[in-house]
Amino acid sequence: MKFAKIPMATINRLSIYMRTLQELLEEEVDVISSERLAKQCGVNPAQIRKDLAYFGEFGVRGVGYRVSDLVNQIKEILGLNRPWNLAMIGLGNLGSASIRHGNFIKHGYIFSAAFDADTQKVGKRLPNGLIINHVDELEEIVKERDVHVGIIATPASSAQSVANQLVLAGINGILNFAPIQIQVPDCCHVENVDFTIKLDAIAYHLSFGT
Amino acid sequence: MKFAKIPMATINRLSIYMRTLQELLEEEVDVISSERLAKQCGVNPAQIRKDLAYFGEFGVRGVGYRVSDLVNQIKEILGLNRPWNLAMIGLGNLGSASIRHGNFIKHGYIFSAAFDADTQKVGKRLPNGLIINHVDELEEIVKERDVHVGIIATPASSAQSVANQLVLAGINGILNFAPIQIQVPDCCHVENVDFTIKLDAIAYHLSFGT
DNA sequence: TTATCTATGTGACATTATTCACATTATTAT
């Protein structure tokens, strides 16, 4: 499926296109042009066509893209046509909220394990039925339940040690909510989510104009 | 303070440098070279020097950067040497968790209003003392309390309407957690936070190699 | 069948961002 060097930016945009297309699908839109889709996603129409061109030809000239087809194509491109098992590490405010929040599930992700270092929390049952395990059991359970991606929602101070354990357990993908740059071997792919960085960008723009 | 066209990427990296420097400060590190800082932030040393060069000369040749000075310089560059008032709109899982989560406060941001459409929630007091107002009062209260940035943590279906109200209330900066691309006039700067997009990127990497 | 229309796919171009390499300057030791 992957032919050339694909820009990371392209991958991120594909996710955005997919979400917008899924919206359109619910509104029963059958076909859409790159121009209309671009407007809704806030990008250039040629950008969309270029992004898709990395992976093949998915449109019909003179017509546009069949919405449902394109959703499926993008899913395949991104590797989303299969289940992905997630483990949440850290069930403080953010961790618990993320599990309760429906968005992960809506996009086909599955929470199959949850860990915390607080023995008070261990053994408790989350709304989705998952029981919280102690973080000491991480390696064993991650392997047992075939977890693919670890989500770190611990305080910054424990993030690196959790990351190390995840790597030891054979995890190759980490979503990191902790406000710290974690160090992992090349085999492991890390994506960081830090809202305060985005807020800083807003503060900058408000201070010094767009 | 702003001289030329500053890349957005530079602004985001400055936030990251600042966070790392703040860590170093706690470890009582006085001085750091671009090389060591770069390693900790996962970037190229020249990148750091270039990013800073947009705004002036902050280092000492042959020595490096004084950590505490550089933190202050970056704060000034980003416009963080003053308070910013935030309003949270939507107090579901994510909204409440974000307010309880200490990270915004730690970086000097202040929650000065909270809104929800659910009349059950209106009037309740949050852990930080804020009382939840009905979203109908948004415009009035935002003006009254001099809110600078709105954080949208509502379901996707209400995000656009909330954004419209924020713009009406004179807000020029929005942090959007809702998984939808909101449309606003140019005067308003929007930053999106969508973890599932990051997860998609991880899925892609796991599927098709780094 | 043929002409017309429309929106894709793509090569060429323009822009933006990153890295390199080295001249520059503060510091330290002799």
Next chain:
DNA sequence: ATAATAATGTGAATAATGTCACATAGATAA
């Protein structure tokens, strides 16, 4: 003083990314 050292600041080279413009091909209607 002077030399040696170290790490910044920066112009030039490179790489990556985004945009334009148009030839191309499917669809529709006469």
